[in-house]
Amino acid sequence: MNYSAIIDGSEASLKNFLRTLPGVDQVGAESRAAMLATRSIKNATKSYAIDLAISMVDLTTLEGADTPGKVRALCSKAMRPDPTDPTVPHVGAICVYNDMVSVARQHLDLIGGHDIPVAAVTTAFPSGRASMPVKIQDTQDAITAGATEIDMVIDRGAFLSGQYGQVFEEIKIIKEVCGEKAHLKVILETGELVTYDNVRKASYLAMLAGADFIKTSTGKVSPAATPPVVLVMLEAVRDFYSMTNVKIGVKAAGGIRTTKDAIKQLVLVNETAGPDWLNPGLFRIGASALLNDLLMQRMKMRDGRYASPNYVTID
Amino acid sequence: MSNRIDVRKTYKLFINGQFPRSESGRVYEIKSGKDFVANPSQASRKDMRDAVTAARAAQPGWANATAYNRGQILYRIAEMLEGRTSQFVEEISLLEKVTSIQAKAQVKQSIDQWVWYAGWADKIATAFGSTNPVAGPYYNFTIPEPMGVVGILAPEKPSLLGLVNCLAPVLVSGNTAVLVASQSAPLTAITFAEVLATSDLPAGVCNILTGIKDEIAPWMASHMDINAMDISGAAKKTQPALREAGADNLKRIFSFSDKAKTQRMTSFLEAKTIWHTIGI
Amino acid sequence: MSNFEYAPAPESRAVVSIDPAYGLFINGKFLPGKSHFPTINPATGEKLSKITQSTTADVNKAVAAARGAYVKTWSKMPPAERAKYLYRIARILQERAREFAVLETLDNGKPIRESRDVDVPLVAAHFFYHAGWADKLQYAGFGEAPKAHGVVGAIIPWNFPLLMLAWKVAPALATGNTVVLKPAETTSLTALLFAQVCQQAELPAGVVNIVTGDGKVGAALVNHPGVDKIAFTGSTDVGKIIARSVAHSGKSVTLELGGKGANIVFEDAAIDEAVEGIVNGIFFNQGHVCCAGSRLLLQEGIHDEVLEKLKRRMSQLRLGDPMDKNTDIGAINSAEQLAKITSLAQVGVSEGGESWSPDCALPVNGFWFKPTIFTGVTQAHRIAREEIFGPVLSVLTFRTPQEAMEKANNTPFGLSAGIWSEKGSRVLWASKHLQAGVIWANTFNKFDPTSPFGGYKESGWGREGGRHGLGAYLKGGDHE
Incomplete structure (x- = not known):
């Protein structure tokens, strides 16, 4: 996309544009998110929400201890979250480090999960503290290995010291590396940006630089995808759409562990960006433990009795 | 030299920093015993209206002056009063049937009263405001503010001290005033206006009318641009009717006991509470 | 069409027992x-x-x-x-x-x-x-x-x-x-x-x-x-x-x-939170609030942006069964109050105000009024002067901070006011000039037992x- 009507890409034009964004009042944003958290989602809506949430999960493993075996198991889970119930949808994507991309891709293809994308975290995830050539290579490797979604991190140090041009350039370059082959999710690492004003600014910076998704967090920093942070990012994509007619996705990652947490996120999406964003093409939840809780709640809705972890798989 | 004819003073009204005669052209005669003393102006309801206009116009400026500044001006009034002591003693003893010692005591008390209230100007917010620990992420504080324009019916006696007791606590917080002086002993009020005129008090902050209280008071009570009244100086039997008329714009109407001091000040304050979010 | 329409989530009535008659x-x-x-x-x-x-x-x-x-x-x-x-x-x-x-x-x-x-x-x-x-x-x-x-x-x-x-x-x-x-x-x-x-x-x-x-x-x-x-x-x-x-x-x-609170939004406000505050200011408790922010004063430069966001937000208000935990707007308290709101809203239309309400169905029984805003309102309109005590907002504009203060204070009431600005000195300046007993800055309709409440x-x-x-x-x- 070309947003030359808004910015010319120079440091000065970015600064000027970001300065025009209204501030975010912390208390107001948090009380709005808290109010939406009181929405009571019941019965058919809850069943619908659980399946929707499952289809939005980016099932993630990002550990130093990851092995091909662990990743393959995760892929199986992604494909068939509940082996006893074929009506459960598959998840939105698998999310791994770049050296595990080929393992994941091959296994998914093997088990019939051709339409489940593999997302790779790149650009020296999670800190992003590496030279640009390394970040480019990191991304290129992942794409070559079959990743069709790239989760990059922004340079928070550059952002916090006001070097918006640098942040913008890095995203732009990674976007060029992705080209048509991969969707780009830009991780803001909101826990390190600290203020909602910064979250809003970084969201716009990422969108203007070419992000297809803006993503809250790496999952390695707390706080992560808190409801008010997601609220501010959803406001950003909603207003960016009004301004440009381009719909950018949002990925909430980190700290979303229960069905209740996930449904709160869906309510936020529904009442902020709107129902158009309620699909895996525009909203994702980065998580690992969440999926089993969704499955247990699904069993409860289906069977009318409380479920046991013994009946969900722990891969 | 002994046959020299005195130069008498013409007692006029004090409106918007000036000394006009009543627009009605009326005066009323003041005597001491059988002796003629003066023909002060008999203010009309239109004079009262003009005084309210002046008080309203002066109010924001007076309220927005710094408290330090208001305190200095009130103290200046005390200084000016001190210098004119003998003139007040003369007028008080002439009309209030008191000895010059008693009159002098009244003047000294009046001066001290101004000094006392002058010191209050920059302490009102500290003493009568508050910060309020609300259960939430808000900074919340309450500040006392002046009510606006206050109508005052000064007591008949003591003419100077009674006036000062009413006026100083009203002015100190930033209210402006329209005061109807003692009907029977109005001279001190007008001489006092001369003090005000030389005390850096901005024009219109205090306006003083002389005349027939029962004629002016009902118009004052029903005036929709007066925020509050001190009716301590009205005859008790007329007070209910004034309160009733004042209900039309929900005027705050008070009648104080002679002992009241801080209450005369706090009664003419509105508490304004401000909430602000606390966040980063 | 999304299936994320919230199913009814009614609170249970079982917890109360109502006598057939009370003494x-x-x-x-x-x-x-x-x-x-x-x-x-x-x-x-x-x-x-x-x-x-x-x-x-x-x-x-x-x-x-x-x-x-x-x-x-x-x-x-x-x-x-x-x-x-x-x-x-x-x-x-x-x-x-x-x-x-x-x-x-x-x-x-x-x-x-x-x-x-x-x-x-x-x-x-x-x-x-x-x-x-x-x-x-x-x-x-x-x-x-x-x-x-x-x-x-x-x-x-x-x-x-x-x-x-x-x-x-x-x-x-x-x-x-x-x-x-x-x-x-x-x-x-x-x-x-x-x-x-x-x-x-x-x-x-x-x-x-x-x-x-x-x-x-x-x-x-x-x-x-x-x-x-x-x-x-x-x-x-x-x-x-x-x-x-x-x-x-x-x-x-x-x-x-009563009151006719001015909710003043300056062009440097946190707009999304201001919109929440406007909604909370007038639609909280169906607008049956003496300190409601019933006059919205928008700085001209942000008028269109705020209105667009406000309308979008109002479209999400969930009106209906007050016992449903997801309901935002409940019923008008009585037939008498509904008649009063309806008649003042009609006056608003007849005086040339432009009325807008979101598209929402009203229940058949009971007393209901759609959340409504009137644009093109001036201080001379009755709906900008009289207390409606219902979910009806009058939208006015201003050009300078002084003009905002003059309009806000141009009423016999003096209960509440709201200020929305990210500039601290402006908030304090406006707080000083507004003649109201309660001033909410970057928030609205907050109450606490420690906080004095009452009007000028x-x-x-x-x-x-x-x-x-x-x-x-x-x-x-x-x-x-």
């Missing part, structure tokens, strides 16, 4: 009434119960009970013991919170989310806060040994029935007064349930008495020679009648009356809450 609560006992009128659920029209229309004799009996309790018990009790009764009441209110919330919603029509999350928690907080004052009054700034008035006559409105009860009863009891309370005609049920709380707390008989009925009962209380102090919340018109009535009796009076000019006399509010219930307080 009066006098001297610690429920006495049967002679003549009754129905009380209905305004969301459905369903008759909930019958309420007693008190007679003059009933009022006499209640005042005598309050006097007796004051003389014999309450004024003689050590303040620390008085405090304990208030603490007890606070705790029982917390224990029975859900019951009160459900009953309030059934009787008043307000969303359960608000009665559950706002009204009832604040009620308990008011008792808890004032309990602590009972034995510390010498520190409140009204002298070393401030004295109670004696018998307080409290007359409260229907918009926050239980909360307004708490605003009156908690400080009155804490300062050592006894009370005769008259709830609003259409919303007496939670007050009568509160009487049960008094019984559970073993509050001495006669300290709190409740007489129900219409305005005639209130007038009898106002004019009763045995009542020392009147505490009234309601309309400015009735407030003036009370002010005239007490002119001759010398009773102490506090009045919390025709919005009333005195304050409720905080240190300042205590003065109203003590001799020598601010508004003797």
Whole structure:
């Protein structure tokens, strides 16, 4: 996309544009998110929400201890979250480090999960503290290995010291590396940006630089995808759409562990960006433990009795 | 030299920093015993209206002056009063049937009263405001503010001290005033206006009318641009009717006991509470 | 089409039991009434119960009970013991919170989310806060040994029935007064349930008495020679009648009356939060709020942006069954109030205002009014001057901060105002210039027992809450 009507890409034009964004009042944003958290989602809506949430999960493993075996198991889970119930949808994507991309891709293809994308975290995830050539290579490797979604991190140090041009350039370059082959999710690492004003600014910076998704967090920093942070990012994509007619996705990652947490996120999406964003093409939840809780709640809705972890798989 | 004819003073009204005669052209005669003393102006309801206009116009400026500044001006009034002591003693003893010692005591008390209230100007917010620990992420504080324009019916006696007791606590917080002086002993009020005129008090902050209280008071009570009244100086039997008329714009109407001091000040304050979010 | 339409999530009614008819609560006992009128659920029209229309004799009996309790018990009790009764009441209110919330919603029509999350928690907080004052009054700034008035006559409105009860009863009891309370005609049920709380707390008989009925009962209380102090919340018109009535009796009076609050949005505001604040300012409690931000003053440069966001936000408001936990806008309290709102909205149209409401279906039964905004409104329009007391917002514009202040203050009312700006110095400047007793900066419609509430000019006399509010219930307080 070309947003030359808004910015010319120079440091000065970015600064000027970001300065025009209204501030975010912390208390107001948090009380709005808290109010939406009181929405009571019941019965058919809850069943619908659980399946929707499952289809939005980016099932993630990002550990130093990851092995091909662990990743393959995760892929199986992604494909068939509940082996006893074929009506459960598959998840939105698998999310791994770049050296595990080929393992994941091959296994998914093997088990019939051709339409489940593999997302790779790149650009020296999670800190992003590496030279640009390394970040480019990191991304290129992942794409070559079959990743069709790239989760990059922004340079928070550059952002916090006001070097918006640098942040913008890095995203732009990674976007060029992705080209048509991969969707780009830009991780803001909101826990390190600290203020909602910064979250809003970084969201716009990422969108203007070419992000297809803006993503809250790496999952390695707390706080992560808190409801008010997601609220501010959803406001950003909603207003960016009004301004440009381009719909950018949002990925909430980190700290979303229960069905209740996930449904709160869906309510936020529904009442902020709107129902158009309620699909895996525009909203994702980065998580690992969440999926089993969704499955247990699904069993409860289906069977009318409380479920046991013994009946969900722990891969 | 002994046959020299005195130069008498013409007692006029004090409106918007000036000394006009009543627009009605009326005066009323003041005597001491059988002796003629003066023909002060008999203010009309239109004079009262003009005084309210002046008080309203002066109010924001007076309220927005710094408290330090208001305190200095009130103290200046005390200084000016001190210098004119003998003139007040003369007028008080002439009309209030008191000895010059008693009159002098009244003047000294009046001066001290101004000094006392002058010191209050920059302490009102500290003493009568508050910060309020609300259960939430808000900074919340309450500040006392002046009510606006206050109508005052000064007591008949003591003419100077009674006036000062009413006026100083009203002015100190930033209210402006329209005061109807003692009907029977109005001279001190007008001489006092001369003090005000030389005390850096901005024009219109205090306006003083002389005349027939029962004629002016009902118009004052029903005036929709007066925020509050001190009716301590009205005859008790007329007070209910004034309160009733004042209900039309929900005027705050008070009648104080002679002992009241801080209450005369706090009664003419509105508490304004401000909430602000606390966040980063 | 999304399937994320929220399924109904109704709160259970099982927690409340409503008697077929109610009497009066006098001297610690429920006495049967002679003549009754129905009380209905305004969301459905369903008759909930019958309420007693008190007679003059009933009022006499209640005042005598309050006097007796004051003389014999309450004024003689050590303040620390008085405090304990208030603490007890606070705790029982917390224990029975859900019951009160459900009953309030059934009787008043307000969303359960608000009665559950706002009204009832604040009620308990008011008792808890004032309990602590009972034995510390010498520190409140009204002298070393401030004295109670004696018998307080409290007359409260229907918009926050239980909360307004708490605003009156908690400080009155804490300062050592006894009370005769008259709830609003259409919303007496939670007050009568509160009487049960008094019984559970073993509050001495006669300290709190409740007489129900219409305005005639209130007038009898106002004019009763045995009542020392009147505490009234309601309309400015009735407030003036009370002010005239007490002119001759010398009773102490506090009045919390109407408002036409200006909610001022400067162009540097946090727009999304401002939009939330605008919505909360006028649609909270269906706009049945004396301090509602019913005049929106927008700086011209952001007028279109804010309106667009406001309309989008209003389209998400969920109007309907107040018992549904997801309902944002409940029912109008009565047919009478609905008629008043409807007629003023019609005036708005006939005076050339442009009306807009989101597309939402109104329930068939009960009393309902769509959230509505009027654009193209000026200070000369009646809808910008008169209190509508409903979900109707007038939108005006301004060019400079000074103009905003002039327009905001251009009203006989002076209860509340809102300021939205990210610039600290501007917020403080505007706070200084606005003639209003409560100013919310970057928030709106927040309440707390520690925070004085009340208005300038025709919005009333005195304050409720905080240190300042205590003065109203003590001799020598601010508004003797």
